Amino acid sequence: MSRCRAALLFLSGLIAAPATASTALEEIIVVSPRLDSTVQQTPFAITAVTGDDLQLGRQQIGIDEALARVPGVFFQNRYNLNQDLRIAIRGFGARAQFGQSGIRLAVDDIPLTTPDGTSQVDDLDMGSMGRIEVLRGPSAALFGTAAGGAINIYSEQPQEQPTVETRATVGDYGQRQLQLKASGTSGDLGYLASVRRQDLEGFRDHSQADTTTFNSTFHYRIDPTLELTAVFAALDKEARDPGALTPAELAEGPRDRARQLNVDCGVRETADQYRTGVVLRKSLGEGQSLRLRGYLLDRQFDARLPCPFVDHTTFDRRYIGGGLEYQLAGTVAGRSNRFIAGMEVTAQEDDRERFDADRSGNRGALTQRQREAVDSVAIYLQDELTLSETVMLRLSGRYEALDFKLSDEFLEDGDNSGAIQFDEFTPMAGLLWSPTAWANLYANLSTSFETPSLNQLEDPAGPGFLESLEAQTSTNYEVGVKGLVGGRLSYELALFRIDLEDELVPFETAGDVFFRNAGSSTREGLELAAEAQLREGLRLTLAYSYNDFRYDRFRAGGERFDGNMLPGVPESQLFAELAWTHSDGWYATWDLLRVGELYADDANSPAAQVDGYTVSNLRLGRRYQRGRLAVSPYLGINNLFDEAFFANVRVNQTFNRFIEPAPGRNFYGGIGLSYRL
Numbered sequence: 187m188s189r190c191r192a193a194l195l196f197l198s199g200l201i202a203a204p205a206t207a208s209t210a211l212e213e214i215i216v217v218s219p220r221l222d223s224t225v226q227q228t229p230f231a232i233t234a235v236t237g238d239d240l241q242l243g244r245q246q247i248g249i250d251e252a253l254a255r256v257p258g259v260f261f262q263n264r265y266n267l268n269q270d271l272r273i274a275i276r277g278f279g280a281r282a283q284f285g286q287s288g289i290r291l292a293v294d295d296i297p298l299t300t301p302d303g304t305s306q307v308d309d310l311d312m313g314s315m316g317r318i319e320v321l322r323g324p325s326a327a328l329f330g331t332a333a334g335g336a337i338n339i340y341s342e343q344p345q346e347q348p349t350v351e352t353r354a355t356v357g358d359y360g361q362r363q364l365q366l367k368a369s370g371t372s373g374d375l376g377y378l379a380s381v382r383r384q385d386l387e388g389f390r391d392h393s394q395a396d397t398t399t400f401n402s403t404f405h406y407r408i409d410p411t412l413e414l415t416a417v418f419a420a421l422d423k424e425a426r427d428p429g430a431l432t433p434a435e436l437a438e439g440p441r442d443r444a445r446q447l448n449v450d451c452g453v454r455e456t457a458d459q460y461r462t463g464v465v466l467r468k469s470l471g472e473g474q475s476l477r478l479r480g481y482l483l484d485r486q487f488d489a490r491l492p493c494p495f496v497d498h499t500t501f502d503r504r505y506i507g508g509g510l511e512y513q514l515a516g517t518v519a520g521r522s523n524r525f526i527a528g529m530e531v532t533a534q535e536d537d538r539e540r541f542d543a544d545r546s547g548n549r550g551a552l553t554q555r556q557r558e559a560v561d562s563v564a565i566y567l568q569d570e571l572t573l574s575e576t577v578m579l580r581l582s583g584r585y586e587a588l589d590f591k592l593s594d595e596f597l598e599d600g601d602n603s604g605a606i607q608f609d610e611f612t613p614m615a616g617l618l619w620s621p622t623a624w625a626n627l628y629a630n631l632s633t634s635f636e637t638p639s640l641n642q643l644e645d646p647a648g649p650g651f652l653e654s655l656e657a658q659t660s661t662n663y664e665v666g667v668k669g670l671v672g673g674r675l676s677y678e679l680a681l682f683r684i685d686l687e688d689e690l691v692p693f694e695t696a697g698d699v700f701f702r703n704a705g706s707s708t709r710e711g712l713e714l715a716a717e718a719q720l721r722e723g724l725r726l727t728l729a730y731s732y733n734d735f736r737y738d739r740f741r742a743g744g745e746r747f748d749g750n751m752l753p754g755v756p757e758s759q760l761f762a763e764l765a766w767t768h769s770d771g772w773y774a775t776w777d778l779l780r781v782g783e784l785y786a787d788d789a790n791s792p793a794a795q796v797d798g799y800t801v802s803n804l805r806l807g808r809r810y811q812r813g814r815l816a817v818s819p820y821l822g823i824n825n826l827f828d829e830a831f832f833a834n835v836r837v838n839q840t841f842n843r844f845i846e847p848a849p850g851r852n853f854y855g856g857i858g859l860s861y862r863l
Contacts, residue, residue, distance in 0.1 A: 229616030229628035243805035257713035267395035268427035278334025280754035290332040296463035309421035314380040316342035324634030344376030357854030360387025389849035392444035395425035451547035473515035480508040493543035507532030602650030624669040705739035758782040774806040799831030818858040
């Protein structure tokens with residue numbers, strides 16, 4: 187019997203076999219598109235990661251551990267906590283130098299993304315997450331300047347009974363992690379509080395990182411129609427940066443070496459951050475409701491950078507915002523209809539200073555002091571109309587205006603104050619046809635615009651804004667199908683094309699990174715995902731992405747890059763996972779990630795071509811209950827077959843210094859304890 191025929195017979199048997207309560211896949215309700223619906227009933231590419239996929243047996247260094255299963259999402263920089271995890275959705279965000287760009291992030295409905303479009307994920311606590319939703323594709327009509335999509339994170343729901351938990355992990359390269367968590371419900375109040383401390387020596391020299399995070403959520407039902415949610419999170423972090431290596435340095439070895447200049451200069455960063463917010467939900471009756479939210483973020487940052495080429499940098503960031511949203515569920519011409527109208531107002535203010543640095547990285551004279559501010563005002567509408575029993579139309583639109591201002595307070599080199607304004611209307615339309623539960627076909631057209639961030643607006647010619655830098659705009663065309671087959675197989679397939687104008691592209695000069703606009707580019711791709719419950723306790727997950735991302739028209743430095751692949755994004759990516767659980771509490775999960783080759787520069791030069799890699803991981807453990815006490819020991823092996831691969835590729839770096847190697851085979855283990863009071 188041929189392999190193809192055997193596979194078809196196996197799949198037919200899987201679909202035909204009745205799903206029992208223990209084998210059926212559950213439908214997942216998602217709230218990221220603002221109007222709640224199941225994954226299958228949403229006319230966009232969206233994936234939800236829940237339950238054991240988030241926490242069970244994880245090392246919990248970064249959210250890439252849980253989101254590698256999402257097609258179209260690519261992670262870099264897992265092992266350099268100084269630079270922060272880099273997340274790309276359909277290529278957007280792959281070339282960010284610090285933090286995230288092109289993607290909107292939120293935790294418990296409180297935005298992490300600042301008005302200038304940047305996000306930090308170093309204060310996220312995997313040990314208290316309950317669900318993550320990833321919306322892929324331009325989402326400006328829903329969330330603002332989100333060219334790539336959105337990641338919305340939701341904390342665990344409070345336990346019904348007061349419960350205290352602790353989790354301790356030790357691993358190779360000096361990892362020590364301890365978490366304490368309390369959760370419970372008392373009358374109308376539900377609460378969750380988690381504190382985590384992690385010390386990491388790191389695989390490479392000069393990559394030590396110490397991080398303390400705190401995350402808390404409180405839910406209070408004031409009356410049957412009014413509910414209040416409050417969140418508070420904090421971060422204290424210090425991390426060193428080993429820097430990138432050239433291919434020659436990597437070949438010479440050892441792989442765990444740091445860039446010598448980074449060691450000599452003591453390159454590192456410290457960050458202290460506080461984030462808080464309140465969400466008030468009010469039911470008005472007759473299908474009407476209001477949601478009011480307000481939030482505040484304060485971040486203090488200090489960085490010693492590669493000296494003497496790049497100045498010592500500090501900033502104190504304050505970010506405040508609020509929004510009001512009205513929702514109405516009713517009928518239009520006898521058809522079911524849901525409508526949303528909302529507005530959002532935000533303000534960001536950065537007090538930034540720069541200092542000279544000597545060859546040992548010591549701070550010298552002040553060279554820059556300025557206040558950078560971004561104010562934004564947005565209004566948005568969304569309507570979902572059921573045209574028939576099987577057809578649904580969803581329309582959205584958002585208008586947003588942003589003001590960037592720079593007030594120069596260091597006048598020895600002249601007054602470099604300035605201001606830039608951006609505004610754009612971004613519509614979105616999606617159509618869903620659901621003739622059957624196993625085939626939900628959709629098509630959507632969406633647009634986005636992404637302004638330069640405050641960092642990207644730096645002028646390579648000197649202080650002040652680079653006022654010639656434009657916002658990039660994009661139009662996304664997408665068709666797809668998704669469904670749930672026999673209660674045991676779920677799948678999704680998306681085909682898309684994104685046309686971009688004025689793409690923001692990084693380049694390096696004099697050791698610092700700046701940005702310029704490319705003429706135009708096109709991104710065409712395919713995303714496929716499937717999850718199959720093969721039998722009771724055995725589940726298979728697959729995700730595949732194919733990316734054909736190219737410049738259409740781009741000239742820089744006297745060179746033409748027309749037709750070249752966009753750097754920093756692999757041509758393909760495959761994820762596979764086999765998860766086994768047993769009724770007595772044992773579990774084991776094996777996963778594999780195949781990443782295709784990519785380029786590290788716009789020129790697609792042979793010297794900047796990075797080979798693909800295949801890395802595999804294994805984790806196992808047992809959960810068992812002894813009265814009120816639950817015990818969960820676990821063990822994990824990363825890079826099971828000791829593959830030599832890269833953890834990060836820095837784009838358009840001088841002297842081909844673009845590779846950050848990843849560790850070989852490494853181990854971790856730990857134990858979790860939970861006690862019901």
